Amino acid sequence: MKLIRLLSVVLLVVVYVFTSVRAGEEQQLPLFQAHAHNDYEHARPLHDALKNGFWSVEADIYLIDGDLLVAHDRRDVKPERTLRKLYLDPLQAYFRKQSFPTKERTPPFTLLVDIKTDGAAVYPVLRQQLEDYAELLCRVEDGKSIPGAVQIVISGDRPKELIAVANPRYMGIDGRLSDLDSKQPADLMPLISDRWTSHFKYRGTGSMSEAERTKLQMIVKQAHTAGRRVRFWATPESEAVWRELVAADVDHINTDQLKRLSVFLRGQL
Template identity: 50%
Template sequence: MVISMRSVTVILSVFALILGLFSGVASAKPQVRPLPQAHAHNDYEHTRPLFDALDHGFASVEADIYLVDGQLLVGHDPDDLTPERTLQSLYLDPLYKRVIANAGSVYRGKPFAFQLLIDIKTNGVAAYTELDKVMRRYPLLFTQYINGFVLRGPVTAVISGDRPRDLMASQRYRQAFYDGRIANPDDLGPGSDARMTPLVSDNWTNLFKWNGTGEFPAAERDKLRHIVSVAHRAGQRVRFWATPDAPGAAREAIWTELRKAGVDHINTDDLAGLQAFLSR
């Protein structure tokens, strides 16, 4: 059961009026059109993490994290980590300020849930335990699970990578959800619970042989559409990673098939390229 976020929006609207110091966070330039299917893979590698994706209308961004000396640091590999690049500084603080400035939404006047996909690289239980503490410092920002109910917030946090499923499932209250695997029958469809697993993801090359060259085999097209249908019937969203991402015909062909099949999140490092494709 999902509780309406109308009361959340009202509260955030009051905050926005009181906290006028955040008014400069919302851009004065024309608002970009949000693209619900656009997912920024390894978003933190862009020049302006989060903000470059928002400027291109992305509705989902991905951040890899490591727990280092009690801090949640963002980076793809341990060698990339620096003390100032924390999950809070790159994502949580700017999202919170933006939502306050926009009266309850990441995109002004567009009250849909923005997805923050947090990929825990190592030490899943310890990293998630710290993450859970940190997220509670941002009231009304995140979608919440409360004793069997889901209260929608402006940002839905989904945990990928080293996911501590048992720990998350044991929580009566949490502000994060589980990224399931399409190939795991316990995660996909009726055998799962969208209140725990609203997103199912997988490596494209583990499920499909087609790489965008030539015709999409009919059997694989049927398989793709079946996966999406099963997930959607269970209230889940679908994402694939490791699809071709270099500009060209192969990428265009795969993106076209993903879009036609109703895949919810199209994965890319090329923000401008996917924005142009989805805006046609």
Template identity: 50%
Template sequence: MTPLSRRTAVAALAAVTSVALAGTAVAAHRVRPLPLAHAHNDYLHPRPLHDALDHGFTSVEADVFLVDGELLVAHEPARLDPSRTLRSLYLDPLLARVSANHGSVYAGYRRPVQLLIDIKADGVAAYRELDRQLRPYRRMLSTVTAGRVHPGAVTPVVSGDRAARGPMEAQRVRHAFYDGRLDDLVAQTPAPAAFIPLVSSNWTQSFDWRGEGPFPAAERARLASIVGTAHARGQRIRFWATPDRPGPARDALWSELRAAGVDHINTDDLAGLRDFLNR
């Protein structure tokens, strides 16, 4: 090949590569954010956070353990890996996205993306470390100051070990919120949405229906009451332990959750929920 033809070939390859990269960037911007989509145990996917965002999810869940002063992401102690930290898997990539998209996780999407952080043990100590780690990222985070919420691109919500509630309630300035339970909806003095914006519950502890056959009228009424009470207080509802095996039963249950106004549908099947919501 002559030098001229070599230069021509290189230029052509560069042009093709440029077009391909441009197409990838356009495709990434065309991801449709799905307000109801929650990635349960998100960190178990091949690309934590990124796979969920590529499917349009607006809520992701990470389990954490406090180990030697670091928050490691894993479902159980046997799977702990010092390289898989909350910062490296979630906080740093989210900050990069928010910076690239001029203040939002998805370009043009102005609602916060929820980062549900499930503390698996040592609630008080783990939360204090979490609070320390969140501070450098505060420019992208929703924050509460003296009970007033200042929305950001990312809203951290603390779940799991209930001992974290005490130190959180004592703070005047917080960069995280608390994941309530159904008991919080019937408390004599309910906590405000500025502290508990999300109420989560195990589906199997409140409902017998698993998506097969008709949804019992009494259970449908109970679901409507739960959602209505939460929404009247400015709170969102999520259920875990819902059926997640592909099939008619799962679709039937997801349809009832959606019709009732449940705010987050829980799944490990990213493509399955994306396709269901887009239908």
């Protein structure tokens, strides 16, 4: 009974923390597995994801005229849609309004930044911008990991060497399944991502084969043993596939359909 009462108190605290956010905007309890793929294509980038409880979002960036602009394709960039305006400033404002009594047990919010071209040229601009948000970010200084509310993970054209030698370091590297055996520390490579359709045949019709289910479970187990999280992109927008990902304890479930995945994951609680 004491354990039940304790769990009830913890739940109430978490409910309070995550509903005490932007005035006038409904906020749902966080869904730590929910990842907004190409988040910037929604009507309200970041805010729609947060409203639906997502705890991970993806932003594609280009270096244009000295600034970092968010878009999927180069032809779609707009000068007002910067990484600062769409993500860094709103995340800073969001977390400044919150107090986290359960901070140690709350995973950081993931901002997955996909560098579309020339990572080496983008890196110094991105690093300079992130320095302005240092207190918000998970970072490594002089070999010591310092927790933060937001973890930046770099995907796409990843300047791995530049990231690895930075001190302080404000970014981690998005690995691939070929990196499952990597000896890199988890704070440098916190995430393993790969294309679902390159490794699995299951598309959500019928039952997943036991061989593929076992393969998925082993991938997750190996990544978790190394302290890394797992994400697949190009997963079918299928509840049958989502059930397999949840059952295998995949950390980030990729979707373009925010409300649908939110409803699905809440049904699994």
